[in-house]
Amino acid sequence: MKTIINLIVNDQPVEAAVEPNRTLLQLLREDLGLTGTKHGCGLGDCGACTIIMDGQPVNSCLVLAVQANGREVLTIEGLADNGKLHPIQQAFVDNGAIQCGFCTPGMILSAKALLDENPRPTENEIRTAISGNLCRCTGYQKIVEAVQEAAKSIDGTEVS
Amino acid sequence: MLLPKFHYHEPSTLEEALQLLSELGGNAKVLAGGTDLLVRMKQKIDMPSHVISIARIPGLSSITPRNGHGVSIGSAVTAAALAKDELMRDRFAPLALAAGRLGAPMIRNRATIGGNLVNGRPAADLSPPCMVLGATLKLKSLSGEREVSVNDFFRGPGDVFIEPNELLVSINLQTPPPWSGGSYTKLGARKTLEISMVNVATLITLQSPDGPIVEARIALGAVAPTPVRAFAAEEFLIGRNPSEELFRQAGEIGVGMCSPITDHRGTMEYRCMMIEVLTRRSLVEALVQARSWKS
């Protein structure tokens, strides 16, 4: 039986009627057309489905849509500001951190969650923050470099 | 991957939850973080007709210090919260360390201590630390509440002493005495995202910074049908002056307490050897922590 849920997705209020067994990932991709969040494995092993819920990165394939009721969700589509890329997105583009791009949305959001909490991470802290996001293409190096550059770029624009 | 169909309940009070558990009991599973239950449901290993989420129940998500004598951890506290919490890192290090090694960041943001304990997997990260910290688990049902020591909680793989109508509400720890220190070590294939091949939690208490061991607790995971306390190894350590050689011997004794299996993660023989090594290392680290204890 469907229940009505209300949540904020990318700063927009959303209302949906969902079955209990619908995941947040399915809600985002199929009901809201936000296909930027990807399905890589369905079991929380790969991180391709990472979104930020109430400020924390989580695997949306392991969150029921009904559990997202009343919560704030940020997907990759919510990051750019009126078409202007977020510094993390720009850094990924500039540093070769993207190859096939399938892990990219999840990777960027994990990086965002890190930099929101820790604006000057060490390399090890960056690698730990993205350790739940698998990438088969890049070997992670340019991703780490991109996050380091994004950290500098964001930090540099902070009002001291 | 698709979830099977089920009825979903989201009680907003503890009483409501206990009422549901009392009615549905064996046909229901409790949903906390979902990182274990939802995986098992997608794999069609568990197909409960009812799922009861504890997300809205107040009071289950706090870490509450108790007058400097201990701490009460709500069963819905996440691994991420445990890993970050200053009191946990300071006084209950084995648990904070284990929580920080569980899965990977996104999993840690959802996985709960209650879920990790109640799932009762032999390789669970949080069970051995709770055991060495002497955790008592508070279980509630409509008919009342009971407390059980975590050391008496595990019965077999995936099998714990909880009734279908009970809910684990909190995990209570006593602050270890002065000159205590503990550690947690885990062996897996990769550096993260791993289910342990072997894991070890230790806690030792010294009489004084240079003094002998007065209390020792060693708990081993993934090497028996349940996580186990290596009692013989613990007894061996008591009253003795700590040294790496002593800890090596303790590790050897610990091997005798285990009955690891050969599975596709590792053979029994290797696991036994690793119990010895990891126990020794965990005790060495626990000693360092104990000697640097600060009030």
Added chain:
Amino acid sequence: MSEFSVINTRAPRLDGPAKATGKAKYADDLSIPGMLHGAILQSPIAHGRILHIDTSRALKLPGVKAVVTAKEAGLIKYGVSPARYDETLYAHDKVRYVGDEIAAVAAVDPATAQEATGLIKVDYEELPAVFDMFEAMKEGAPLIHDEFPGNMNAEVHQEFSDTDGAMAACDLVVDHTFLNKRQDAAFIEPHSCLAVFDSDGRLTLHTSTQVPHYVMRTLAMVLRIPVGNVRVVKPYVGGGFGPKCEATPLEMSAAFLARMTGKPVKMTYSREQVFLHSRARHQFYAEMSLGVMKDGTMVAVRNKAILDGGAYTSFGIATVYYSGSLLGGPYNLKAMKYDGYRVYTNKPACGAQRGHGGVVHRAAFEQLIDLTAEKLGIDPVEIRLKNIMQAGDITVNDLNMSSLGMKECIEAVRDGSDWKNKKGKLPKGKGIGMACGFFVSGAGYPIYRSDTYHSTVVIKMSEDGGTATVLTGSAEIGQGSDTIVAMIAAETLGITLDNVRVVSGDTDLSVDLGAYSSRQTLMTGHATKEAAEQIRTRIAEVLSEEMGCEPSSITFRDGIVMFDGKPGNFEKLRSSYIKEHRGWTDPPTGDYLTFREAARLAYLKGGTMVGTGKYKPPKLGGAYKGAAVGTSPAYGCSAQIVEVSVDMDTGEITIDKMTDAHDCGLAINRTLVEGQMQGSLSMGLGECLFEEVKFDSRGRILNPSLGEYRIPTSLDMPSVKSIIVESREPNGPYGAKEVGEGAIMPTIPAILNALYDATGARINELPVTSERLYLALQKNKTEQNL
């Protein structure tokens, strides 16, 4: 002024912003109103006769629109190599592995389709199964394909010069064996596709593939649709690495169901199904001998390969040839003998995966070289430097090393890793090791016997504005081929990169064999260059008439035109252009004529400009059987040095540092080349330390998940020092050749050689889990104590 204005830079890839914002659409993101969802019924047993299939209950389930089995789909055989078409879409008489496809269902939603597959009743007579390749070769083993006695899928026997004689004359012959385990490519995007027929019976298949061209041909053949009526379109693809190089049962099922229902049908594999489908790296057993003189000169190699091919051929014919042919270089040899055997077993079929057939035998060989070097008392770097081929040399098996920066690669990693100060000087538990490798830059022949061009490219110039649209059937799968093609087009036309657009991966656009055997930079690059040259030539001709000068005096660069290196007198041209664009506020300015003005003139004089380019390699290779496999217009090569730390008590391995040098001829895009290098090393590290597909005693995969099939995480992979070597390949466009696969070749042996340096344990079985290393260390300890 630098040699190039667009290529050889770090231009950001064209599709970066789309991928970074979530706008890029992959196959499972696509949706057409009214589309149905498909699911496949797969065999739960490893080997059995099908007695009866009853689909009636499935058809009755509300929401089910069609069910297809062999009865409806027919029995047209397909595969990868026409000489070994040994698969039918659905099993009709036998199932040969757990996962073998039996039927497919289209329904209104995925859950209903899934449920319906559970309602299809299949009666089997279970047959004994065989899962081990050695067992499968034995007398009396269960026969998997009637036409292949002894379960021998393919046998290769090649000899170049008298190998026995050459060995006999050697001062030392060293033997070695090696074994890896079956792998999975583990791309993060599972296969997915969407099939739709239009009202004229024309099929459009959107699919996550590396090879739209081969998929188109297979679909036309199996569905019996005229080949001109099949269009395969590749959306964004989330990685391929080899297994996405052939038409899949997913694609064919979606097409059949779409035709039967008249509706679009979407199908996506679950992660578990990706493992069941496989077509990934084989298990290889290697047995080889290296004959040398005591001064370290390599003379002869005897090489044997046994491959576990699984239940069908897939790419396997090529694979079993590559295990032999790819040892022909990069070292000088006088003689080489190769015997290869690909064996059927009741497991998912294995195919091509990054490095195709070469990876495990290269690992074995590079380890054998180190073994030999140790016996001779020669440094591993020195023995390699002594034996490497030079540009222009030809291998014993007729592979032409038209360029070969092997020396530069070895010296670069030797110096870049400080080898001289580390080798033999690191404490116990720390080690340093090196290895080399090489690989084809595109297979010399297409998979089907044909004179077809390997790449054709069309470039259309805009009639106004001077922008170029490159139309190519080539497949951008994350490696960056669209960006490469754009950069080559821009460089050749003499315009800036932002004036080039690429439309790709669509069989309607041109012929391109696709992203496999590391071919697109060289082959699609050549075709792109030719197409761009045609347009540039046309524009130069028009200008030469207009300006009264020789076409050869005209150069285009960075969007401007020079006449004998000078601005020339183009006032009249400019004022015409400005008049024609009255009202525009951004007229062309500056001292030089702009490309857009020149291109506009060319349009006005001769109409729409289209350039077409085409490429196929010249006839390559020797006259012996199987000579085709291994041939290539060029070969990339690389050297790696790896440093490891070993926890001597547990056997846990940490890769501390990797130094990698790759000769890619010329880096069209330096960032993309480094990306391929780093990604290859990451896959090699995973295959060396963690990766293994495991089966139970009934042929079911034990670890069909990314949790239990372990690829490296960000905490497992160190930073890599990547060094690009550019030997300027004469057969490559602007000197470019491959990097996508060759870079993985040295990784496994460099790690193994480093482990030996650290521990004294020579591990010749993968994966080197902590347990495997630990047991080897214990064995060494015991042997030393005796």
